[in-house]
Amino acid sequence: MSAEALRAGQPLRQLAPAKVNLTLHVTGERAGGYHELDSLVVFAGVGDQLTARAAAEMSLSVSGPFSDGVPATGDNLVLRAAEALRLKHEVRLGAALTLEKGLPHAAGLGSGSSDAAAALRLLAGLWDVPEPLITDPLGLALGADVPVCMAQPRPMRMAGIGERLSYAPPLPDCALVLVNPKVPVPTGQVFAGLQSKSNPPMDPLPNGLDFEGFVTWLARQRNDLTDPATEIAPEIGVALDRLNRQPLVRFTTMSGSGATCVGLVKNMDHARRAARAIQVAEMGWWVVPAPVLGP
Numbered sequence: 253m254s255a256e257a258l259r260a261g262q263p264l265r266q267l268a269p270a271k272v273n274l275t276l277h278v279t280g281e282r283a284g285g286y287h288e289l290d291s292l293v294v295f296a297g298v299g300d301q302l303t304a305r306a307a308a309e310m311s312l313s314v315s316g317p318f319s320d321g322v323p324a325t326g327d328n329l330v331l332r333a334a335e336a337l338r339l340k341h342e343v344r345l346g347a348a349l350t351l352e353k354g355l356p357h358a359a360g361l362g363s364g365s366s367d368a369a370a371a372l373r374l375l376a377g378l379w380d381v382p383e384p385l386i387t388d389p390l391g392l393a394l395g396a397d398v399p400v401c402m403a404q405p406r407p408m409r410m411a412g413i414g415e416r417l418s419y420a421p422p423l424p425d426c427a428l429v430l431v432n433p434k435v436p437v438p439t440g441q442v443f444a445g446l447q448s449k450s451n452p453p454m455d456p457l458p459n460g461l462d463f464e465g466f467v468t469w470l471a472r473q474r475n476d477l478t479d480p481a482t483e484i485a486p487e488i489g490v491a492l493d494r495l496n497r498q499p500l501v502r503f504t505t506m507s508g509s510g511a512t513c514v515g516l517v518k519n520m521d522h523a524r525r526a527a528r529a530i531q532v533a534e535m536g537w538w539v540v541p542a543p544v545l546g547p
Contacts, residue, residue, distance in 0.1 A: 445480030
């Protein structure tokens with residue numbers, strides 16, 4: 253954005269897309285209770301919206317269908333990201349930030365981390381400072397999922413505690429059906445319920461897979477958190493069953509530590525049709541069709 257536009261007070265806007273774990277292998281545990289993971293992460297074309305406008309001080313307002321319970325204070329990861337970037341570059345300006353919550357929080361979609369990554373990108377442009385790289389320690393200091401969210405929209409392989417990132421090969425065109433039964437699933441309890449915390453890593457993802465090959469590869473992978481999450485919230489099993497019953501859905505899994513479940517389909521037409529069928533059956537759930545973003 254030009255300096256003239258900034259002076260005119262025009263806002264910058266950024267989608268903070270849903271982070272979706274198509275695989276999630278728990279491969280170990282470090283001192284301090286940090287779990288090592290191996291995961292294929294993609295980003296969906298649905299998410300929160302963050303707006304930033306030049307201002308003398310820092311402020312944050314939160315709106316949207318999932319704004320209840322989201323703090324607009326320094327506890328919010330968006331403001332923590334803003335302060336970290338401001339401190340790093342000794343920025344004296346502020347920003348008026350508006351966060352529209354379109355994603356359910358604590359849903360296994362990394363919305364808080366994606367919001368923070370969006371804030372770093374927006375504010376780097378607003379303040380005319382370098383945008384942090386995915387390898388910048390600033391991101392990991394904010395949270396394990398922030399570095400991978402800084403890489404969006406590219407699909408990523410995320411390993412370790414979130415610090416080992418590599419770009420995945422290009423994926424075939426596909427779309428998602430995201431289904432959340434609106435039940436709380438505390439992440440700590442899910443990890444505590446794991447039967448094993450040292451499991452095999454994800455298989456290498458071959459280059460050049462078509463949709464059928466990608467589905468076949470995914471079927472050999474895992475989300476090691478699905479069973480303990482379903483023990484806490486049996487509705488996850490119901491959501492997966494709903495997805496599996498849709499003939500257009502070719503692969504199902506749970507994202508992150510839940511409770512959002514994911515159906516992989518060939519295109520957005522299939523995603524809309526499958527989502528509509530589930531919405532009719534489960535009116536109280538959050539059900540959204542979304543494209544898989546790519547470079």
